[in-house]
Amino acid sequence: xxLLDPGLRADFxxxxxxxxxxxxxxxxxxxxxxxxxxxxxxxxxxxYETVNAAVHRGAHFLAEQATDAFETARATVAAFVGGRAxxxxxxxxxxxxxxxxxxxxxxxxxxAAHGAPLAPGADxxxxxxxxxxxVTEMEHHANLVxxxxxxxxxxxxxxxxxxxxxGRLDLxxxxxxxxxxxxxxxxxHQSNILGxxxxxDIIAARAREVGALTVLDACQSVPHMPVDVTSLGVDxxxxxxxxxxxxxxxxxxxxxxEVLADLPPFLTGGSMISTVTMERSTFADPPQRxxxxxxxxxxxxxxxxxxxxxxxxxMPAIAAHEHALTELALAALADLPGxxxxxxxxxxxxxxxxxxxxxxxxxxxxxxxxxxxxVAVRVGHHCAWPVCRRYGVPATTRASxxxxxxxDEIDALVTGIRRAQVFFGVL
Amino acid sequence: MDALYQEIILDHYRNPVGRGLxxxxxxxxxxxxxxxxxxxTLRVHLEGAGGSATVADISYDNQGCSISQASASVMYEQLVxxxxxxxMAVLDAFVALMQSATDAGAGEPDEDLLGDALAFAGVAQYPxxxxxxxxxxxxxxxxVTQVLSHGGAR
Numbered sequence: 001x002x003l004l005d006p007g008l009r010a011d012f013x014x015x016x017x018x019x020x021x022x023x024x025x026x027x028x029x030x031x032x033x034x035x036x037x038x039x040x041x042x043x044x045x046x047x048y049e050t051v052n053a054a055v056h057r058g059a060h061f062l063a064e065q066a067t068d069a070f071e072t073a074r075a076t077v078a079a080f081v082g083g084r085a086x087x088x089x090x091x092x093x094x095x096x097x098x099x100x101x102x103x104x105x106x107x108x109x110x111x112a113a114h115g116a117p118l119a120p121g122a123d124x125x126x127x128x129x130x131x132x133x134x135v136t137e138m139e140h141h142a143n144l145v146x147x148x149x150x151x152x153x154x155x156x157x158x159x160x161x162x163x164x165x166x167g168r169l170d171l172x173x174x175x176x177x178x179x180x181x182x183x184x185x186x187x188x189h190q191s192n193i194l195g196x197x198x199x200x201d202i203i204a205a206r207a208r209e210v211g212a213l214t215v216l217d218a219c220q221s222v223p224h225m226p227v228d229v230t231s232l233g234v235d236x237x238x239x240x241x242x243x244x245x246x247x248x249x250x251x252x253x254x255x256x257x258e259v260l261a262d263l264p265p266f267l268t269g270g271s272m273i274s275t276v277t278m279e280r281s282t283f284a285d286p287p288q289r290x291x292x293x294x295x296x297x298x299x300x301x302x303x304x305x306x307x308x309x310x311x312x313x314x315m316p317a318i319a320a321h322e323h324a325l326t327e328l329a330l331a332a333l334a335d336l337p338g339x340x341x342x343x344x345x346x347x348x349x350x351x352x353x354x355x356x357x358x359x360x361x362x363x364x365x366x367x368x369x370x371x372x373x374x375v376a377v378r379v380g381h382h383c384a385w386p387v388c389r390r391y392g393v394p395a396t397t398r399a400s401x402x403x404x405x406x407x408d409e410i411d412a413l414v415t416g417i418r419r420a421q422v423f424f425g426v427l
Numbered sequence: 428m429d430a431l432y433q434e435i436i437l438d439h440y441r442n443p444v445g446r447g448l449x450x451x452x453x454x455x456x457x458x459x460x461x462x463x464x465x466x467x468t469l470r471v472h473l474e475g476a477g478g479s480a481t482v483a484d485i486s487y488d489n490q491g492c493s494i495s496q497a498s499a500s501v502m503y504e505q506l507v508x509x510x511x512x513x514x515m516a517v518l519d520a521f522v523a524l525m526q527s528a529t530d531a532g533a534g535e536p537d538e539d540l541l542g543d544a545l546a547f548a549g550v551a552q553y554p555x556x557x558x559x560x561x562x563x564x565x566x567x568x569x570x571v572t573q574v575l576s577h578g579g580a581r
Contacts (some may be wrong), residue, residue: 036516360441361490363463363492364465364492364494364559365492365493365494368428368553369428372428379463380462380464381464388464394464394465394491395463422431424493
């Protein structure tokens with residue numbers, strides 16, 4: 001087994017606290033949000049204490065240093081995922097990253113409908129009735145609802161790749177779902193509810209074959225495995241800062257240079273313009289085109305510190321550690337009578353989000369008993385309601401792991417599940 | 428834990444009272460808790476008119492956690508056969524009970540009005556579960572309001 005040194009837990013101050021009457025915190029909810037190492041907290045505070053100023057304007061000393069710190073953070077985060085700084089946009093969160101792309105389709109289509117001038121290249125985002133938008137049945141609402149909205153606004157048709165019984169995508173009719181009519185294919189790298197890691201290469205290759213743009217939700221992959229955006233073969237990659245040890249309030253959108261160059265802006269206003277007259281405006285080049293208003297500077301700097309921390313531990317080592325934990329958790333849950341994993345039951349092509357149901361018990365009640373033991377899990381539909389519907393469960397309990405978790409926390413999970421079964425008399 | 432899961436709650440969860448959808452009814456509503464997916468379909472049947480109307484039946488079909496299931500069952504027991512005005516007073520007392528942990532202005536719970544519903548006092552200490560406990564009650568309020576605004580019972 002290739003586990004990380006439990007000593008790194010000391011880097012995360014919150015892991016030392018107790019909950020619910022002095023119980024040690026067993027934090028198994030990192031797929032919702034990760035905990036933050038001291039270096040991230042320090043980086044954010046240090047920026048405010050020593051450098052804080054508005055970036056990209058003003059010529060004073062602090063403004064120069066703040067701008068430099070912000071752009072250095074961009075380069076650091078971009079390098080962490082194998083991209084160029086110029087291709088990395090800071091957003092508020094991954095939901096905004098997806099909306100940034102989906103909105104381009106709505107706005108370009110709306111402009112084209114009444115003959116407003118489109119920037120060169122923006123016509124590739126114009127949708128017409130008969131055009132199709134393809135998603136998958138395992139998407140987080142953040143990569144589903146924006147595309148439903150696009151279809152409602154433009155008259156395009158939403159299609160989706162269905163789930164198979166084993167928690168993986170059913171790709172048997174991929175060519176029938178992604179056709180010449182597909183203009184964009186949006187899909188998740190690793191499911192936040194099932195843990196499934198999707199074969200990006202197969203889906204992206206089919207999308208390229210038909211000339212569709214691709215949008216990858218990488219929120220659950222970038223924090224947990226080495227990801228090189230340039231080798232994925234997709235056009236856009238959205239990921240979230242707070243799920244990868246960074247602060248809340250910052251997410252990222254990476255885009256392929258030539259596609260990003262054609263992408264119309266999302267939010268408009270200050271800082272994203274090239275020229276402004278009373279009649280009209282022209283827009284800055286990426287990434288500034290997509291960062292209207294004062295950006296989340298301190299959070300971007302915190303996120304950069306998080307990527308440096310992850311790099312120091314090493315993403316391959318983190319992936320191996322979480323793989324080992326996932327194997328242990330799947331085996332432990334398989335041994336529990338009345339407990340059923342929702343999602344792949346083998347750790348192959350699978351991340352560390354492990355959802356399960358307990359016979360006779362609602363996930364809320366399971367979560368409540370676990371919480372009483374100090375074990376923090378997520379209960380509900382995990383913003384992936386169609387997945388619950390597909391598998392005939394109202395909700396699930398989800399344990400999810402990160403680099404700071406250790407095997408004894410899986411023991412605590414198992415003990416808590418047993419206690420819930422005994423408490424409610426369902427064993 | 429024991430403060431939250433009172434024996435009354437566990438009993439109603441295991442053996443819910445009044446469950447199932449029945450005729451007649453004047454209004455049917457469907458409420459969901461979007462954070463966890465709990466659902467209830469609820470019908471009300473009122474008898475009499477205006478201020479003298481009584482709650483003749485509440486029938487429901489629901490899925491959810493023990494708190495939301497037991498809450499619907501206890502609500503059925505507390506409200507059926509009550510005058511509508513009286514039932515509304517119980518509802519208000521229950522809502523106040525649920526807010527008692529966060530609302531400093533909330534007075535002592537009205538034990539006479541609440542009856543077995545007082546068993547949910549512990550829920551107020553867990554803000555995430557308050558919505559579970561309120562799901563059926565809010566559905567009932569919605570349904571009764573619809574009936575009254577459409578001219579009352581048949």
